[in-house]
Amino acid sequence: MTTPDTQTTSPQTDEPGRPASSSSNFGDIVRAYIARLRGGDLGSLPAVLGLVVLVIVFSALRPERFPSAFNIANLLNQSAAVVVLAMGLVFVLLLGEIDLSAGFTGGTAAAVTGVVMTEHGWAWVPSLLTGLATGALIGTIIGLLVARLGIPSFVVTLAFFLGLQGVVLVIIGEGGTIAYRNEVLLALNNDPMPVWLGWTFAVVGLALYAFLTWRQDSRRRKHGLEAQSVLLWTIKTGALVVLVLAFVAYLSMERSPNPTLKSIKGVPLVVAIIVALLVVLTYLLDRTAWGRHIYAVGGNAEASRRSGINVARIKLTCFVMCSTMAALAGLLIASRNNSASPTTGGGTFLLYGVGAAVIGGTSLFGGKGRVSNAIIGGLVISVIDNGMGLLRQSTGNVYMITGLVLLVAASVDAISRRRATASGRA
Amino acid sequence: MTAEALEPSPSGAATEPILSLRGIQKSFGAVHVLRGVDLDVRRGQVTALVGDNGAGKSTLIKGIAGIHGFDDGDYLFEGKPVTVHGPRDANALGIEVVYQDLALCDNLDVVHNMFLGRELGNVAALDEDAMEARARETLDGLSVRTLQSVRTSVASLSGGQRQTVAIARAVLWNSKLVVLDEPTAALGVAQTEQVLRLVRRLADNGLAVILISHNLNDVFEVADDIAVLYLGSMVAQVKRADVTSNQVVELITSGRFGDMGLSAQAAAQVEEDQ
Numbered sequence: 001m002t003t004p005d006t007q008t009t010s011p012q013t014d015e016p017g018r019p020a021s022s023s024s025n026f027g028d029i030v031r032a033y034i035a036r037l038r039g040g041d042l043g044s045l046p047a048v049l050g051l052v053v054l055v056i057v058f059s060a061l062r063p064e065r066f067p068s069a070f071n072i073a074n075l076l077n078q079s080a081a082v083v084v085l086a087m088g089l090v091f092v093l094l095l096g097e098i099d100l101s102a103g104f105t106g107g108t109a110a111a112v113t114g115v116v117m118t119e120h121g122w123a124w125v126p127s128l129l130t131g132l133a134t135g136a137l138i139g140t141i142i143g144l145l146v147a148r149l150g151i152p153s154f155v156v157t158l159a160f161f162l163g164l165q166g167v168v169l170v171i172i173g174e175g176g177t178i179a180y181r182n183e184v185l186l187a188l189n190n191d192p193m194p195v196w197l198g199w200t201f202a203v204v205g206l207a208l209y210a211f212l213t214w215r216q217d218s219r220r221r222k223h224g225l226e227a228q229s230v231l232l233w234t235i236k237t238g239a240l241v242v243l244v245l246a247f248v249a250y251l252s253m254e255r256s257p258n259p260t261l262k263s264i265k266g267v268p269l270v271v272a273i274i275v276a277l278l279v280v281l282t283y284l285l286d287r288t289a290w291g292r293h294i295y296a297v298g299g300n301a302e303a304s305r306r307s308g309i310n311v312a313r314i315k316l317t318c319f320v321m322c323s324t325m326a327a328l329a330g331l332l333i334a335s336r337n338n339s340a341s342p343t344t345g346g347g348t349f350l351l352y353g354v355g356a357a358v359i360g361g362t363s364l365f366g367g368k369g370r371v372s373n374a375i376i377g378g379l380v381i382s383v384i385d386n387g388m389g390l391l392r393q394s395t396g397n398v399y400m401i402t403g404l405v406l407l408v409a410a411s412v413d414a415i416s417r418r419r420a421t422a423s424g425r426a
Numbered sequence: 427m428t429a430e431a432l433e434p435s436p437s438g439a440a441t442e443p444i445l446s447l448r449g450i451q452k453s454f455g456a457v458h459v460l461r462g463v464d465l466d467v468r469r470g471q472v473t474a475l476v477g478d479n480g481a482g483k484s485t486l487i488k489g490i491a492g493i494h495g496f497d498d499g500d501y502l503f504e505g506k507p508v509t510v511h512g513p514r515d516a517n518a519l520g521i522e523v524v525y526q527d528l529a530l531c532d533n534l535d536v537v538h539n540m541f542l543g544r545e546l547g548n549v550a551a552l553d554e555d556a557m558e559a560r561a562r563e564t565l566d567g568l569s570v571r572t573l574q575s576v577r578t579s580v581a582s583l584s585g586g587q588r589q590t591v592a593i594a595r596a597v598l599w600n601s602k603l604v605v606l607d608e609p610t611a612a613l614g615v616a617q618t619e620q621v622l623r624l625v626r627r628l629a630d631n632g633l634a635v636i637l638i639s640h641n642l643n644d645v646f647e648v649a650d651d652i653a654v655l656y657l658g659s660m661v662a663q664v665k666r667a668d669v670t671s672n673q674v675v676e677l678i679t680s681g682r683f684g685d686m687g688l689s690a691q692a693a694a695q696v697e698e699d700q
Contacts, residue, residue: 288549293543303531306513
């Protein structure tokens with residue numbers, strides 16, 4: 001894509017270099033997309049392809065179990081905590097930083113919420129907010145240590161990883177658990193939405209998407225700026241409508257093993273939470289100065305500082321965001337397990353979160369990543385976990401395969417990065 | 427010990443200088459870096475600032491940009507004495523500096539880089555359309571037609587194009603004086619040509635330009651005025667037409683040439699001090 005630097009000699013008067021009008025027929029769209037891929041701008045494509053392959057393989061091996069609506073809903077609930085954690089981690093990864101303590105930040109938040117709710121009888125709203133505030137507080141301390149004192153985030157969060165593990169043990173007591181009994185918190189990551197609500201969200205959401213993107217395109221065209229062609233808009237919107245409606249329809253079917261006893265149907269509630277987070281966080285990253293500055297700091301901190309961006313404040317806010325999301329992730333685990341325990345947020349949780357972000361296409365070098373990466377990567381990890389479980393594979397094999405997938409994802413990132421540098425699309 | 431024989435200001439100086447420095451002094455600890463520097467920069471002209479390594483070029487422009495203050499001397503901008511305490515003050519006056527390393531974010535596109543840190547819009551939303559339109563306008567105004575799209579990421583640009591973006595960013599803010607630090611240092615022949623043409627265009631558009639360069643070919647190609655720093659003293663500010671390349675080389679290396687530059691005693695004195 002790089003234009004040669006031969007500048008035409010005529011000085012001022014020529015027609016100014018307007019961008020070539022955007023691709024308007026199907027062939028152009030495909031060609032533009034392939035050119036982007038060849039330039040090394042793979043985005044989430046490898047992860048999406050991997051996800052599709054995994055789903056096909058597991059569906060072929062366990063056709064009666066894996067693709068069933070019951071299992072898909074179950075899988076979504078299983079993946080929710082890792083996805084939300086990874087969404088938070090994207091913010092610190094974008095800066096080129098890391099938060100190793102995010103898992104136990106979630107555990108601490110789940111424990112604190114459990115204590116105030118179950119032991120002190122608080123209502124669910126203040127309990128939930130207290131948990132999230134716990135995360136925000138931890139993030140503030142980490143952020144201050146990293147941004148103001150300049151301690152590497154690896155070390156700060158390693159210390160918090162150890163320390164918070166201790167905090168959870170102290171709060172809950174060794175071998176203890178705190179039961180979650182509140183209906184609403186338990187519903188978060190267990191219950192489906194009523195069928196009508198799932199359809200309402202889907203239709204309203206799709207209509208909003210179609211309307212807003214259409215309005216943006218026509219506004220850009222009116223201002224003489226490059227905009228996606230009507231055809232591309234139609235393809236994107238159409239594909240999204242089909243996918244979303246098929247998804248909602250599939251999950252709106254009865255999936256209870258014994259429908260006469262208890263009917264289970266509808267999109268899991270947690271899906272609505274994740275979609276809402278996706279929209280809000282993507283908006284923050286793409287459309288606000290704060291988000292822009294996050295990418296800038298991750299791309300070139302010195303240039304950002306000279307441009308007057310408050311680099312320390314950007315770092316601090318990203319750590320607060322990450323830890324708050326981690327707290328929510330911890331609450332989702334507790335909701336799923338009906339309790340908080342000293343192991344909540346431990347084990348492979350954090351590393352799955354980082355892995356999910358990286359598999360989805362977020363770079364550990366900073367400056368590159370999206371919130372949607374977390375969802376795709378989190379689904380890949382959960383599908384492996386879930387599918388291999390159905391195949392009665394040992395945990396050892398699951399870890400090995402997950403490790404392999406992460407390695408492949410990191411290689412894809414490295415190779416596409418090299419191509420991107422060669423073709424200049426980092 | 428300061429320059430005693432400054433050439434008279436260029437005879438064709440119809441306009442008042444936009445920037446005038448008089449008797450600028452700057453020391454870092456015991457090191458006396460700038461020893462009474464005088465400099466005049468005019469609108470619509472490219473003033474080349476030349477000098478050997480360690481002559482004080484960087485110190486001088488960092489002082490102009492407000493990165494550090496001068497110890498002594500007068501800093502007049504548009505005829506009025508001003509105090510510049512930081513880069514923000516300089517920006518507010520209409521002074522922009524393009525540093526050698528350009529300070530661009532590779533992962534962001536051209537528009538984002540041009541508005542980095544000064545985005546249009548409000549807290550809730552950036553005004554992408556306005557930024558893109560204004561970026562295009564600015565690039566068109568500079569007759570930059572080597573950029574295919576202002577939405578390509580800066581990483582994909584060549585050295586010359588990156589320099590172009592950095593310069594366009596500097597003129598985006600209705601700036602009056604643009605300081606360019608070695609804009610062609612890392613460029614090939616064709617790209618150097620392209621950037622020099624852009625530098626010339628800035629001046630033709632009415633901006634005052636200070637061009638720092640080691641390359642006298644570049645200087646003689648675009649500069650109207652040549653200011654020579656020698657060991658912290660401004661030994662000459664002359665019109666390009668009045669000197670030859672050899673004379674400038676002599677001024678850079680020994681601080682004097684014929685009746686230009688320092689007197690023999692002064693030159694010996696400065697050398698001794700070093």
